[in-house]
Amino acid sequence: MRPTSKKLLAISLAASMALAACGGDDDTDVAQSGDPAPVEETTTTTESSDEMDMEEGETAGTETGAATLRANMTSLLQEHVYLAGIAIETALDAGGDMEAAPVQAAVATLDANSVALSEAIGSVAGDENAEAFLGLWREHIGFFVDYTLGKATGDQAAADQALTDLQGYQQAAGDFFEEITAGELPADALVESLDVHIETLTAAIDALVAGDAEAFDLLQAAADHMPMAATAIAGAVVAAVPDMFDGEVDSAPAETRAVLTDLLQEHVYLAGIAIEQAVEAGGDMEAPAVQAAVATLDANSVELAEVVGSVSTPEDQEAFLGLWREHIGFFVDYTLGKATGDDAAAEQALTDLDGYQQAAGDFFERITGGELPADALVASLDEHVATLTTAIDSLIAGETSVFDDLRAAGQHMPMAAAALSAAIVAATS
Secondary structure (H helix, E strand, O other), rough: OOOOHHHHHHHHHHHHHHHHOOOOOOOOOOOOOOOOOOOOOOOOOOOOHHHHHHHHHHHHHHOOHHHHHHHHHHHHHHHHHHHHHHHHHHHHHHOOOOOOHHOOOOHHHHHHHHHHHHHHHHHHHHHHHHHHHHHHHHHHHHHHHHHHHHHHHOHHHHHHHHHHHHHHHHHHHHHHHHHHOOOOOOOHHHHHHHHHHHHHHHHHHHHHHOOOOOHHHHHHHHHOOHHHHHHHHHEEEEEEEHHOOOOOOOOHHHEEEEEEHHHHHHHHHHHHHHHHHHHHOOOOOOHHHHOOOOOOHHHHHHHHHHHHHHOOOOHHEEEEEEHHHHHHHHHHHHHHHHHOOHHHHHEEEEHHHHHHHHHHHHHHHHHOOOEEEEEEEEHHHHHHHHHHHHHHHHHOOOOOOOOHHHHHHHHHHHHHHHHHHHHHHHHHH
16 A cells, blocks of 8 residues: 555645744755756745745745755656566567567666666766666666566576575665765665565566556555655765755655655656557457556546645545546547547547646646646646657557657656645645
């Protein structure tokens, strides 16, 4: 079960904790390392100078160096799991042929994430450590591939050797992070966290190999572990080099931004997986694998709605869930229209998505008291629609660019999360 209640509690406390979180000398500009993409800015209008100071502080609370580092690590580590899962499924679909063009493309997209992670490490620990991390990280991905191929071919000895190799990786990674954080992240603590990473991802791999529809929930469970790992790593880095980062990793505004980064980016990956399953099933939305993938996606939608409800009302939670599910349906309509050559249906889906954008913009402008203007959200949703439909087009056309296109769609969401979290914190402070 995903720790929804813990996440919601942290967000619901944002209003009471935010003033403390923005106290002290956090207005000092500090280098913010590891950003995969620029953060969208929001502006606020208030009637008094005291209110202006508080709201600017609250916005800064979601944009401090510590909050940004945590959000970026959340994005990159979660992305690792989903891209690994997609690459593994692609390899299984290719019968284990690692040289097949789709497999090579999926692995290349996964490796781009690995490079981005190493650059984030290097931004605070230097180029030499970035290179060392990249070697370790790529090696552990190779061990997961070995495990997959062992399981797929019935070679239990190979699968067992991969698990042994992964244990060696755990210790090496633990020692690495203990060293670069000057002991702030003890090796034993990271080894324990990596135990969970290995257990959850190998469980998902087992389900994929077996053709078990539970694979989607298991992959989500593996990804759901990563925000906790991101928080631990970010916290240790900030503690080790406090002069590089203002703010606190575990402040309520930082939590709000990280939770939204997690859930919004996950939406894209789960939507992409569900759409791929639907295309693979020839558009049969009743196929068991499609139903299972859609159910996993819908669990993410429910969590997002609960987050909205935690900072507004139960009625708003229900309204958002209806809107969000509807927009997912429009993406499905677009996919089926494109897949069947029904251009009119695809165009209607785009028209429907235009209507959703305005409705969602109006909704969030209202619940944030104008802190997130409708026009700003509509512009962000334009990008969401454009990037995800590009990935859908690539998928239907059988183009290997689909993996990079899906990643591009996913990478837009941390920016949306930054803007939305800043508005929420400002509105509830």
